[in-house]
Amino acid sequence: MNETSLNIVKKLATGIAGFDAISNGGIPKGRTTLLAGTAGSSKTVFAVQFLACGVMQKNDKCVFVTFEETPEDIRQNMLSFGWNIQQWEDQKLWSFVDASPKPADVSIVSGDYDLGALIARIEHAIKKIGATRVSIDSLGAIFSKFLDQHIVRSELLRISVALKKLGVTALMTAERNEEYGEIARHGIEEFVADNVIILRNVLEAESRRRTMEILKFRGTDHQKGEHPFSIVSDGGIVGVPLSTVLLNHRSSTIRVTSGIEKLDSMCGGGFFQDSIVLISGATGTGKTLMATSFISGATKEERSLFFAFEESRDQLFRNAEGWGVDFRTMEQQGLLKVVCAYPETTGLEEHLVNMKKVIDEFRPTRIAVDSLSALERGATPKSFREFVIGLTSYIKQVETVGVFTSVTPSLMGGTSITEAHISTVTDSIVLLRYVELFGEISRGIAVLKMRGSLHEKDIREYSIDQTGMHVGKPFRNITGILTGNPQYHQTPESTRFKEMFDDV
Amino acid sequence: MTRLSLKLFVSGRSMRSDAAISNLELTLSQIGIDDFDLLIIDVLANPQAAEDEFILATPTLVKVTPEPERRTIGDLSDKALLLRGLDLSPAAYLRDLNEA
Incomplete structure (x- = not known):
């Protein structure tokens, strides 16, 4: 095996309609991609759909780590897109790591700690079912749960290293404060900066316009700019790639x-x-x-x-x-x-x-x-x-x-x-x-x-x-029809031309 | 009074794990509690236990009884906060400390 073949970044087709075209084939395989967006930009839907498509299209096994909504809420909410997560859990295709807020969570902090239990749980869930796709939703919620930012940062780094070691392809969602500003809150991009996707939900002329943009994929190519997408009831996010569909169609003479x-x-x-x-x-x-x-x-x-x-x-x-x-x-x-x-x-x-x-x-x-x-x-x-x-x-x-x-x-x-x-x-x-x-x-x-x-x-x-x-x-x-100002000429133009030349 | 029953989640045999165990035993003995149940769970060896109890941080000390259940995270080096997490009066601890 030579060195170049080692370094080529492979891509994993997500199965999300339109996204794979925009990303020229999917997200970098075996790596962690940051999915950033403001509140209401459909980060969770994207994160769930990434896994759901894996299950439905390739029988890929998936782990969803939730810090915000409870698994019960996610199962319920995603049913409307036609994703029966409960059934996949029963078939051992899907596993939750439930880190959502619990009443007993109001804990006292006495001294130093790390997130060793969380990492152990994620690793355990991945190994238990042999998962290849992981979504973590969302990083911002970890920061609000544990006040010591330094600990959280170093632990998140440990998580991404652990994920890489396990060879899984992961998505981590993160909050943004504004549509056009810093990539994510808490400076998260500093440690998961290799691959960044941004989802936007911009208010334009009294209507919402959703777009996805791939900000960067380290070591591999993707389409640039914002691409509109829509959320449909049976299937979730559907991207609208603009540049891929253009000008490669055949031309007919029929x-x-x-x-x-x-x-x-x-x-x-x-x-x-x-x-x-x-x-x-x-x-x-x-x-x-x-x-x-x-x-x-x-x-x-x-x-x-x-x-x-x-x-x-x-x-x-x-x-x-x-x-x-x-x-x-x-x-x-x-x-x-x-x-x-x-x-x-x-x-x-x-x-x-x-x-x-x-x-x-x-x-x-x-x-x-x-x-x-x-x-x-x-x-x-x-x-x-x-x-x-x-x-x-x-x-x-x-x-x-x-x-x-x-x-x-x-x-x-x-x-x-x-x-x-x-x-x-x-x-x-x-x-x-x-x-x-x-x-x-x-x-x-x-x-x-x-x-x-x-x-x-x-x-x-x-x-x-x-x-x-x-x-x-x-x-x-008659002249001037197209300009909306028609003029009628008594004599036909051909006659007038003839007269003009007759004079010469 | 209900017997004090504790669970301590640690990740492996690290310095931090050892510190949590010794800080806990020392603090409790200082206020005269020597008789209690302590179950130490290594999340690396038994991640499912952490999953079942929704544990994220290590070390995490769970006071199972007397109720209500209460959780304290960290190496338990702050004794006042540890006692609060165990619903034990810091006053008793301070008195013992003064006598010592």
Whole structure:
């Protein structure tokens, strides 16, 4: 065995969704990692999940050392995530070291002491079941239990040495006072400083945003920066890695219909499979209709998924019926799934996690999201951008066409903030605009962008009736539609040009 | 009066363990208590006992009877605090000390 192979830090996949991608494979194996966070940043959930995933996915044996909650509370609280710790204890897969506060704990200190009993108990628990994963929650509670900080520090060092000797992979949680400040209270990082993960729960624009950041892994690599995560009822923490999913998806040349024949030809033959199409328009221009048409364009072999954040199910079905699309039958045949949610019910991270889950379960080939603007309400630009990137990259990965709608704030022309964020991740953009001519409102449609293909440059008039959207002739002799300031020219431009040259 | 029954949790045969045992015996004999039960438990040899009684620190002295149960941690070098932990009057100890 040469020296380099001795020194390579191996990683242990935690099994926590998203985290292993962010950490490039998990936490350093056979070492102790500090998990720091403020109150309410889900340290305990992370610490329990690290063990629960080990038990469930690899039959790894685990020891949980608790200084705060009683084992009974933890068993109870974690049941809601679907983790039956009691059962694992019975199967000798899980063992608690109960160091939670007890009434008899009010002890008198007479002279020097150490934490030899605690260390002996942890070692005993590990050896008893042959544990490979250990969580200690939390170090701050040890400091408040034993007032002599020097003793606690040196004993914690002894614990981490003992854990290393036993070859277990350990997580120790520690409290922080502020989201952006010293790593942990009591200067804990000074002795377990090799690997540090920080969990944050930041209040931004009246909503909580949870993120995880790997501050350092000594001797091995990881992704940098804060990554949002969500806590879901069946499964605990779900991380949202941003940088790993990007730009490794295949690009397809297969075209699928938009559900509107004329629009297909405007796009040069339809939307690309595994592309993201943005439909942008003011209120009432027919964005939901286009999303509906897109769904109705699916063949009998395709499955479609409709995420509605603006309208209720009933409204949506009634609208579709009004345009001659029968959602009800499609749904009964299992070809369609409609998911309605209020954007404000949860954070964007959780919406994303839920949407991914539905996509995974239903495996659609067409996805419509109506509308992104509704989701943007009340979210910070940062979390919205992360949401859009997360969703688009995921949809592309599963090789599905995604149609997103977005509302422009002004009736005539203009772009929305939504578009500024997402226009670069979308492959195609379709504009729907009001056009005022001679005191009448008409509507215009244009394909602004079609990545990887030619598209028609005309702005065409369209109308909406009980059979859906009908794209008509291009506007002629009119300029300034996109800026919201249309000008009518009496003579066709071609004639005027001819006249200009005739003069010469 | 209920007989004094004690458990002393130590970790191995260290200087600190020995100090705790001798400090305990000395202090008790100084106030005239020579007849008591003392069970010494080495947590390295018997960690399950520490687990069952939720012991963290060593040495830990547990007064089992007379009730209530009370715990004192440390090498028991502070005699006044040790006596308080045993619910014994420090006054008696001080009187003995003066007479000596």
